[in-house]
Amino acid sequence: MSPTVRVTADNETCVTSSLCVYRVPEVFDQDEEGRVVVLDSRPSADLLTELHRARRSCPTRSIHVEVEEAPET
Amino acid sequence: MSSSCPVSYPFPWAETPDIPHDWRTMREQSLLHVTLPSGDPAVLVTRYRDVRKLFADERLSRNTARYPTSRISANNDLFGDPEIDNDPPRYLEERSVVMRAFSARRIEALRPIVQQIAEELMDAMEAGPRPAELMEAFAFPLPILVICHMLGVPPRDRQKFRRLIDGFLSVSALSDEEVEECRTGLWTYLGELIEHKHADLGDDLISELIRVSAEDPEKLTPYQLQHWVKTLLIAGYVTTASQIGTSIAVLLHRTSVADELKKDLGLVPSAVEELLRFQIMGTSLGSLRYALEDIELLDGTVIPKGSTVMLSVESNMDDTVFENPCTLDIRRQDNHHMTFGAGIHFCAGAALARMELQVATEGLLKRFPGLRLAVPGEELARPQGGFLAGYARIPVAW
Numbered sequence: 001m002s003p004t005v006r007v008t009a010d011n012e013t014c015v016t017s018s019l020c021v022y023r024v025p026e027v028f029d030q031d032e033e034g035r036v037v038v039l040d041s042r043p044s045a046d047l048l049t050e051l052h053r054a055r056r057s058c059p060t061r062s063i064h065v066e067v068e069e070a071p072e073t
Numbered sequence: 074m075s076s077s078c079p080v081s082y083p084f085p086w087a088e089t090p091d092i093p094h095d096w097r098t099m100r101e102q103s104l105l106h107v108t109l110p111s112g113d114p115a116v117l118v119t120r121y122r123d124v125r126k127l128f129a130d131e132r133l134s135r136n137t138a139r140y141p142t143s144r145i146s147a148n149n150d151l152f153g154d155p156e157i158d159n160d161p162p163r164y165l166e167e168r169s170v171v172m173r174a175f176s177a178r179r180i181e182a183l184r185p186i187v188q189q190i191a192e193e194l195m196d197a198m199e200a201g202p203r204p205a206e207l208m209e210a211f212a213f214p215l216p217i218l219v220i221c222h223m224l225g226v227p228p229r230d231r232q233k234f235r236r237l238i239d240g241f242l243s244v245s246a247l248s249d250e251e252v253e254e255c256r257t258g259l260w261t262y263l264g265e266l267i268e269h270k271h272a273d274l275g276d277d278l279i280s281e282l283i284r285v286s287a288e289d290p291e292k293l294t295p296y297q298l299q300h301w302v303k304t305l306l307i308a309g310y311v312t313t314a315s316q317i318g319t320s321i322a323v324l325l326h327r328t329s330v331a332d333e334l335k336k337d338l339g340l341v342p343s344a345v346e347e348l349l350r351f352q353i354m355g356t357s358l359g360s361l362r363y364a365l366e367d368i369e370l371l372d373g374t375v376i377p378k379g380s381t382v383m384l385s386v387e388s389n390m391d392d393t394v395f396e397n398p399c400t401l402d403i404r405r406q407d408n409h410h411m412t413f414g415a416g417i418h419f420c421a422g423a424a425l426a427r428m429e430l431q432v433a434t435e436g437l438l439k440r441f442p443g444l445r446l447a448v449p450g451e452e453l454a455r456p457q458g459g460f461l462a463g464y465a466r467i468p469v470a471w
Contacts, residue, residue, distance in 0.1 A: 016172040018424040034176035059419035
């Protein structure tokens with residue numbers, strides 16, 4: 001089983017770099033003010049590499065990606 | 074480089090479109106004592122991890138005009154303005170008014186307009202003499218016409234404000250009187266422009282700011298409004314024009330890389346990013362800050378309280394972060410360069426600049442597959458005494 005991914009973003013500290021929206025448009029968008037909006041807080045684990053890139057590129061470290069490994073069966 | 078003996082900053086440029094020598098060696102010390110063009114002292118934070126961390130550190134104030142900060146230029150205050158509060162919370166309130174115009178959706182809506190402008194400029198280039206001069210034929214007019222469109226500034230004014238902005242950005246090129254004349258002239262021009270707009274509001278950014286200011290003058294006073302228009306107009310074209318020019322020069326100087334890119338234009342976005350990392354037109358002067366307290370770097374070195382501090386854009390060459398940093402790798406991933414800064418002052422126009430660079434690079438390579446430098450890279454001249462140092466002229470043929 002693939003791991004569970006949780007994505008959160010702090011729109012209070014967002015400075016509208018738009019980097020996350022360009023990087024992972026399936027997960028990130030912006031509101032009317034240009035601040036980050038998470039469209040899908042439990043995206044597919046296939047997006048993990050790109051999600052981590054979006055997290056690292058955020059100029060104010062406003063994106064958080066948590067990974068919960070699936071329990072072994 | 075010795076830490077005890079201050080070195081002149083900015084460092085000398087390389088003779089070819091390449092990374093300057095000092096950018097490669099400066100990280101031996103985490104903090105370098107430098108002398109600014111004014112003769113005043115400053116310290117340069119050299120290592121990427123320190124730079125990135127300090128961009129988010131509120132002990133470094135951006136209110137350089139309110140503290141006894143070293144001057145960049147002996148006769149020009151440049152961006153310093155004691156009436157403008159560049160620190161949070163005030164700065165963030167003002168910035169949020171402007172930033173809505175720079176969301177990905179708004180920038181992407183502009184892309185076809187930018188493409189149209191680029192096509193028209195390339196039509197004129199194609200019909201004109203060869204070699205063409207890329208700065209005047211393309212690199213300057215493209216971002217100027219785009220920012221005019223975005224702000225709602227009449228394009229016919231561009232000769233006028235360009236001269237004033239060149240003077241505004243003089244570090245040592247002009248006399249005291251000339252600098253003062255340009256600074257006053259630019260402020261007056263912007264005041265008249267805004268007044269004119271009041272009577273005829275449109276859907277441009279200046280009109281939007283006027284509406285916000287009229288609704289809630291506390292949120293954006295008329296002075297702050299004018300200051301933001303000034304900042305957006307200057308930042309909107311000088312930096313982008315210099316970067317378009319140096320990007321193309323760096324690329325064409327490396328014919329095999331240019332050929333690789335021509336073969337796969339899908340690489341344009343990562344190539345643009347790499348050319349931004351590899352930028353050789355700017356310096357760290359734009360990052361000037363004032364240390365409100367002692368600040369310790371990761372290796373224990375302390376920036377003393379009261380220092381004038383620059384956060385190094387040259388940290389784009391930090392080999393503990395970027396593999397083979399002095400190699401131009403247009404396929405590079407995880408390219409989190411410091412060209413646009415980081416933290417709350419992250420370049421407001423970054424997404425716009427990136428989009429313009431993509432349109433410009435792809436457009437030129439598509440239209441002129443044989444595009445090449447018409448002089449050797451060693452002969453490209455840089456402008457003297459200005460805030461930015463892209464190339465003054467870039468003769469190209471095809």
